[in-house]
Amino acid sequence: MSDKIDSLIRRKISRRAALVGLSAGASFIAMPWVARAADDTIRIGFPTPLTGPYAAEAKDQVKSAELAVKLVNDKGGVAGRKVELLVRDGKLNGGEAATRTLELIEKDKVHAVVGALSSAVQLAVNEVTRARGVIYVSISQSDTINEVKDFSKYTFHEALNPHMTTAAVARHAIKKGNKVAHLVADYAYGHEMLRGFKRALTTIGAESVGELLHPIGAPDYSTLMPRLRAMKPDVLCISNFGRDQANSIKQAADFGMKQQMKIVVPVLLHNQRLAVGPEVFEGVVGGANYYWELEQQLPSAKAFNDAFRAANGGAIPTDYGAYGFTGISSLLLAMQAAGGPDTDKVVAALEGLKYDVAKGAQHYRKCDHQSVQSVLVLESKKKADMKSANDFFKIVENEKPSEDVLRSCKELGFPA
Amino acid sequence: MDAELILIQLFSGVALGAILVITALGLSIIFGMLGVVNFAHGALFMVGAYGGLWVASLTGSFWWGLLVAPIMIGLFGMIIEWLLVRPLYGRSVDDPLLLTFGLSYVLVEAVRIVFGNDGIPFPTPSQLTGVANLGIGYFPIYRLFVIVVVAVVLLLLWLALEKTKFGLIVRAGARDPTIMRVLGVNISKVWLLVFGVGVGLAALGGVLAGPMRTVNPEMGSLVLIEAFVVTVIGGLGSLLGSVVAGLLVGIAISMTALFAPELGTIVMFALMALILLVRPRGLFGKTA
Missing domain, CATH: 3.40.50.2300 (Response regulator)
Structure with missing residues (x-):
């Protein structure tokens, strides 16, 4: 009797695992059309410290990042492909964030990483992404990430620097x-x-x-x-x-x-x-980097605030929250221009990008990929x-x- | 470095120590009397701050918050004891430890759902704002008030434990519950009350800390660690030990701030390690 139950359970789990594998587009499934359908989604990893002393700012970043993704998906996605945001808790710890980032790259096969909310943690994330040749748009303050020692062609710094x-x-x-x-x-x-x-x-x-x-x-x-x-x-x-x-x-x-x-x-x-x-x-x-009353001066700020209010029950976006929006938006604009998530093409597109999504004109400086922007x-x-x-x-x-x-x-x- | 700075630093240390004492007291009492390591201590401290804020906003007075919230949460603590902890008496120490550990997550998450993840302002009561000139330097009046409250609470606890019949039963029960039962004492009722008092003290610490720190769902996590360090240095289960250890840790942190303030957190653990090397049971821990 118990053997029967065991085998029943075992079969159930293996079937569920297979389903999960399918939906994740895992390569061992011998159905190429399914794999391609799943592969069509552009996935962006988003490690951020959801728990700990920076939790309030991190949660705002997630809200703004989700909004940026939603706005693009509402307009048909990037080059006709849907965009998905994969949020992970880095717990304000370099090791933890690096591990989550590694999982995002190896397991979830993300096309790019945006996020980290600590100057120390973003350097740990950057170590992982640049070693694997994955684009990383950092959205928290750091000077070090601009310097040649930590720089790579895949590293972009959308936040202000100290x-x-x-x-x-x-x-x-x-x-x-x-x-x-x-x-x-x-x-x-x-x-x-x-x-x-x-x-x-x-x-x-x-x-x-x-x-x-x-x-x-x-x-x-x-x-x-x-x-x-x-x-x-x-x-x-x-x-x-x-x-x-x-x-x-x-x-x-x-x-x-x-x-x-x-x-x-x-x-x-x-x-x-x-x-x-x-x-x-x-x-x-x-x-x-941002204050919601910019909407009195800038149409892009007004549009960002209105979209944020509509998606979040009338709440306004905050400073560090806005990084989630500007960071993700710049990446998606570049992917749009590059016609898809191909890393080298997106890097070139980011380098040539001029954007104004919330706070006025911005562009990435060629040498260090620092976003030149208003303060x-x-x-x-x-x-x-x-x-x-x-x-x-x-x-x-x-x-x-x-x-x-x-x-x-x-x-x-x-x-x- | 002048003498005045050293004096005010010493005083800051004592004041910080008073806060550490009040945060550690509840943990120490529950462990000392019941042998339960209450891992939900920090979360209950946090719930105390929110409770105090809630009562204060309902009544419009900080004083009601200070008085009512600890009693309310103390009663809640009695429910926890009756419902969750009591079935675990007599089993290994890990069981109540794991239970309270889980409970702390439930409490933090519940507060997040009700009050949100952002911090909430807890204004200093208007009668206690401002700074006092102590002669050696300035100090917030509210923090002086906290020292007074801690002293009063300690005095009341000491009187209750040492000078009343109930205190006698509690102390005897902590030593040998079996004998107490044989003598016809309903020890369950005593433990219920002790647990409630311990939890109420954690909540009182939270209400008192509210106007000094921001109130947020995670404010208890560091408090739990601090309370443990103080309790361990003082000797597990020793009330006097907790008081001495709290003051000692406060002074150690404050004196460290004179030359290396960045070591403020580490010095607490260093002190603990040092004391445990010399006295493995803490300053006032009972020998086996």
């Missing part, structure tokens, strides 16, 4: 002669932002008076406040990300630091402002000045896209 972000923020928030203290998350992102700020300070003629590093994901910053205060700075630059930003700014405000100094961050995060309220963030200045500088509004529930920030500056704000190809190590 160099251009900190320079723009410093130009508008820090004055000549200012004394600046730094609170920095102790990993690649923090280090790169610190380096960027210091370089910008030298240009401006401001002085760095000290820097404190903190472990990534730290919930309490109280023990760092006395030393930061003792540095007597005019400006406190807080270079961290996700919930760390909310916690550190909140605690700096609790310790009365804002009465003595101005708080400046490299990227001002919508979700973190949401998480702690207007009083805490009031007056904080920071950079951004926003925002200031957090006080509650009384907010005109709507999502009216968080004032656009202090919208720096036009220019290759001049990037480090030169030569400085990055590329042959002239």
Whole structure:
């Protein structure tokens, strides 16, 4: 009796496995027409840290990425082929994200990878994609990925980089002669932002008076406040990300630091402002790749916001969320131009692409594949000045896209 | 480095230690009395913060949140004990550990469904905003308030455990439940209450932490680790140990911040390793 049941179960599982294999277009099925039908889908891998301190930003990236894919599919896909987004949780861990990426490439046979939300994790993902010759569009900040050491012809960086972000923020928030203290998350992102700020300070003629590093994901910053205060700075630059930003700014405000100094961050995060309220963030200045109120100036921003609102119950897209849209859209536009997902053709198409899908004109610089784009500088509004529930920030500056704000190809190590 | 900075750093350490004590207390009590390693401790801390926020927004007062949420969640803890943990008494320690581990996932996911994944602002009560000048430096009034609350809670716990008949039963029950049963004491009721108090303390920690940190579904994960480190350093099951260890860890983190703040998390584990080398059962752990 139990033998019968066993064999029944076994048969059921093997049949299900075969079905899964079929739908995945696995090659061992001897039905070429089925395999080709499944192969017709263009698959894009999307590793992002759905769990951990950057979860809020990651979830927004997924929403925006799904929207980009949906809009293309609604218009008949890329070269007549449907596009599919495969989202995986990288857990904000380089090893984990690299493993997921490897699976996406080897098992799911993705045609390209977009994503990763951490300067350290994207380098791990890039290691995997460039070794296998798969296109990778990175959508989180990094300077290192531009440099010749980590570059490959398959590597594209759609996000802003710390160099251009900190320079723009410093130009508008820090004055000549200012004394600046730094609170920095102790990993690649923090280090790169610190380096960027210091370089910008030298240009401006401001002085760095000290820097404190903190472990990534730290919930309490109280023990760092006395030393930061003792540095007597005019400006406190807080270079961290996700919930760390909310916690550190909140605690700096609790310790009365804002009465003595101005708080400046490299990227001002919508979700973190949401998480702690207007009083805490009031007056904080920071950079951004996108802010929804751009819709008052740009038709592409309006179109992106409207599509996002329609797909997400009236919600507006956020800064890091928008990267999901611009990153995926640039890739799909290039695939469209290349007539399909052929890697070499898509690389050439990306290099020649000029696009405006949400935030004005963008293009990839030839030497390092960095997306040349506008940089926003925002200031957090006080509650009384907010005109709507999502009216968080004032656009202090919208720096036009220019290759001049990037480090030169030569400085990055590329042959002239 | 001037003396004033060292003094304020020392004080910051004590204040941080007070927060660590309150986060570890619930874990320590439940383990000490029941021998159950409550892996849902961090999740219950998080649920406490959300509960406090919810009650505060309903009543418009932080104080109701601070008072009602821990009691509510403590009662919820009693239901957990009665429904889930009780059948596992007498089995290996792994069973309740795995159960509470699973429970923590359920709680985090439930909060995600109800309140969303984004953080929610938990404003500092208006009476307690601002900073106080301590002479050696400035310190948020709210954090001073937290130190007072922790001191009061510790005093009440000590009185309840050491000076009441009920406390006597709890302590005796922790040593030898069989004898207590033979003497006609309904030990199940005692354990039910102890579990409830432990969970309520976790929730109280969460409500108190709310205005200092952002409230989000994952805020308990690091708290669980911190609570464990404090409990282990103090000696599993020792209330006094938890208090001393909490303060010690707080001061260690704060003093590390004077020269290498990036080691703030690691120093906690280093201290634990060091103490376990010298005293394998922790500072106040009972010998076998």
